[in-house]
Amino acid sequence: xxxxxxxxxxxxxxxxxxxxxxxxxxxxxxxxxxxTGSSDLWVFSSxxxxxxxxxxxxxxxANSSTSKLLNGHTWxxxxxxxxxxxxxxxxxxxxxxxxxVKSQAVQTAQEVSSSFTQEQSLDxxxxxxxxxxxxxxxxxxxxxxxxxxxxxxxxxxxxxxKYHATGSYxxxxxxxxxxxxxxxxxxxxxxxxYWTHSLSGYAVGSGxxxxxxxxxxxxxxxxxxxxxxxxxxxxxxxxxxxxxxQYYGGYVFPCSSSLPTFTFGIEEARFxxxxxxxxxxxxxxxSTTCYGGLQSSSGLGINIFGDVALKAxxxxxxxxxxxxxxxxxx
Ligand SMILES: C[C@H](Cc1ccc(C(C)(C)C)cc1)[C@H](NN)c1nnnn1Cc1ccc2c(c1)OCO2
Numbered sequence: 001x002x003x004x005x006x007x008x009x010x011x012x013x014x015x016x017x018x019x020x021x022x023x024x025x026x027x028x029x030x031x032x033x034x035x036t037g038s039s040d041l042w043v044f045s046s047x048x049x050x051x052x053x054x055x056x057x058x059x060x061x062a063n064s065s066t067s068k069l070l071n072g073h074t075w076x077x078x079x080x081x082x083x084x085x086x087x088x089x090x091x092x093x094x095x096x097x098x099x100x101v102k103s104q105a106v107q108t109a110q111e112v113s114s115s116f117t118q119e120q121s122l123d124x125x126x127x128x129x130x131x132x133x134x135x136x137x138x139x140x141x142x143x144x145x146x147x148x149x150x151x152x153x154x155x156x157x158x159x160x161x162k163y164h165a166t167g168s169y170x171x172x173x174x175x176x177x178x179x180x181x182x183x184x185x186x187x188x189x190x191x192x193x194y195w196t197h198s199l200s201g202y203a204v205g206s207g208x209x210x211x212x213x214x215x216x217x218x219x220x221x222x223x224x225x226x227x228x229x230x231x232x233x234x235x236x237x238x239x240x241x242x243x244x245x246q247y248y249g250g251y252v253f254p255c256s257s258s259l260p261t262f263t264f265g266i267e268e269a270r271f272x273x274x275x276x277x278x279x280x281x282x283x284x285x286x287s288t289t290c291y292g293g294l295q296s297s298s299g300l301g302i303n304i305f306g307d308v309a310l311k312a313x314x315x316x317x318x319x320x321x322x323x324x325x326x327x328x329x330x
Contacts, residue, residue: 001099002171003098005169006166006167010119014223016033017033017034018033019032020097023059023093024093025093027095028059032122033124033126034128034221035219036195036218036220036317037129037194038133039132040075040077040127040134041094041104041141043109044058044116045108046061047087052112055121056123061092061106069088069089070089073136074089081115082115083115083116086109087107088107088108089136090105096126096144096171097171099171101148105134128317129194130143130194131143131193133193145157149319155318156171158317159310159315159317160314163277167311183314184326184327184328185316187322188324195317195325197217197325198215199305200213200267200268202265205238211265217304218305218310219305221306222304222306222307223306223307224280224304224308225278225293225295225305226296227294229298235294240254248291251291251295266327269327279292280293294308
């Protein structure tokens with residue numbers, strides 16, 4: 001079996017991407033953020049207080065003839081940016097792009113933090129990290145990918161995220177039409193449940209490639225690219241007027257500055273992020289100061305290869321044993 005679905009940016013700066021997912025019988029369509037950096041599938045629901053719902057679609061288990069309460073089970077998740085949610089759990093039929101799982105744990109939110117309420121076009125998250133990270137208790141639940149595995153033609157899913165455009169997620173196959181050349185694979189360690197792997201090095205603009213192993217997680221649910229301070233200072237040293245602002249919590253620069261590209265290595269392969277991806281956003285609609293798409297990871301304790309990096313490639317998340325991740329040009 002296979003599935004293929006759109007990855008749609010939810011705003012004009014690609015803060016997150018959503019994918020249509022159908023839940024229940026008859027199918028209720030929700031727009032979920034497929035997130036390889038977490039492992040809970042949670043949705044805005046009929047159990048979410050109306051004061052916390054602002055335009056989101058909701059899942060109503062009572063309207064689904066196939067929904068079953070997972071008795072006595074609850075969940076609670078806190079994300080690295082401080083946002084979070086918690087609630088109860090139903091099992092129901094769930095499909096992404098034609099790929100159906102009969103009994104998927106759907107975590108119904110009874111509380112969501114304000115940053116989720118504010119994102120009107122995002123109805124929840126679908127974690128695609130390793131199921132060890134799932135927060136449902138007393139028994140943790142499997143991700144959609146883990147549930148779908150037995151029926152997949154190939155134990156893979158791929159991410160083709162795009163800059164200011166709609167991309168796609170595919171399950172169970174690697175679409176030859178979506179990339180050029182060869183796929184460069186590298187080893188993944190499932191620690192502590194993320195798609196953790198190394199970069200083989202980096203280059204700033206036309207500068208020499210620095211060969212140095214940088215370990216981190218490929219995370220479709222994180223907007224920006226977070227790397228060690230040494231790398232980030234080397235990058236912004238090439239940007240006129242750049243500064244690391246305590247006030248804005250990161251590197252900012254005059255929007256008129258010209259930015260270098262940023263190249264990262266996957267084993268012998270090289271992927272160049274265009275300067276436009278790193279000129280992330282104006283700090284306010286009328287400001288001439290812009291916020292960088294490359295920021296320091298020093299506060300996070302882990303390097304995060306988020307969407308700013310992933311959208312520069314076609315990415316294969318391979319659930320083989322051992323797992324691996326592949327990057328190709330597109
Ligand atoms: C933050 C997302 C999870 C999320 C996604 C979207 C949203 C909004 C819809 C409200 C926009 C909030 C939250 C990430 N997912 N793997 C995550 N979940 N747990 N850790 N991370 C990665 C991390 C960790 C720390 C950080 C960060 C990132 O950005 C800034 O500081």
